[in-house]
Amino acid sequence: MRILVAEDHRVLARTIATGLRRQAMAVDIAGTGDAAERMCLLTAYDVLILDRDLPVMTGDEVCRRLRELQDPPRILMLTAAGELTDRIYGLTALGADDYLAKPFDFAELVARVRALSRRAPKPPPTVLRFGSISLEEARHEVSVDGRPLELTPKEFAVLHLLLVAGGAPVSHDELIRTVWDEYLDRRTSAVRATVSRLRVKLGDPGLIAADKEEGYRLCD
Structure with missing residues (x-):
């Protein structure tokens, strides 16, 4: 947001x-x-x-x-x-x-x-799913194969953006614009570090793929 x-x-x-x-x-x-x-x-x-x-x-x-x-x-x-x-x-x-x-x-x-x-003509679904991942926006709850995860606000926001993309790549700059703000140095390692922690919590490093040109995306 x-x-x-x-x-x-x-x-x-x-x-x-x-x-x-x-x-x-x-x-x-x-x-x-x-x-x-x-x-x-x-x-x-x-x-x-x-x-x-x-x-x-x-x-x-x-x-x-x-x-x-x-x-x-x-x-x-x-x-x-x-x-x-x-x-x-x-x-x-x-x-x-x-x-x-x-x-x-x-x-x-x-x-x-x-x-x-939340006041939008076509609000997004309350629950977002991709493969084994489920995210409930209203309650800020995430689970993988039914296993609940404890995520930080930034980790939650990054995962939310990736789920909204539905497997399409999300660029490094888009993550900064949406999850962080204009004052974050584009060269920072904050995005990479957050994604790395998120991979560990999801339990499968392969669930989030990284591409130097396109950015990050969810994988089946």
Whole structure:
């Protein structure tokens, strides 16, 4: 899941980003409204966490502009303006998909982001299967031949992407874009190390094939 946090308070933005990354989300940060709009035009984000009070271009204007796109990201307004009239205005006049007032509980923020990401015309199946592997998205459960596995959030996200591909190769860059974020050095060994641990946990190194040109794919 790819998330953009548009927040000019640097400490809060980094705190939110760090917390979401621990939930296996790829997170980028924008400190101004114009940067947030530009990044949304360049990248297909699943959810935009948007502060209303942004410099250069307000969050309200960003929301209005993005709503004109054919396929805009889901917008969660996260703001200190938490009165009932503010919430109604954000959801109706501005067209936000959800509205959360500061201060907030982080667990609720995560739940709202996940709920927004599921709002798609054709949601993927709850359970993904490939050969002996079974992954249940809602419960974050994985099993091989009925044997449950304990995976880290990154391992789960990598396996999920490979299962969605259904045996087609997933490139190194696509894994970084989807599971990590724009700040990860493309030369890092993080992807290779995560796949290596995942192979061990799956119990069969041959279940995930690696190709220097194409990337990684699941094997029967």
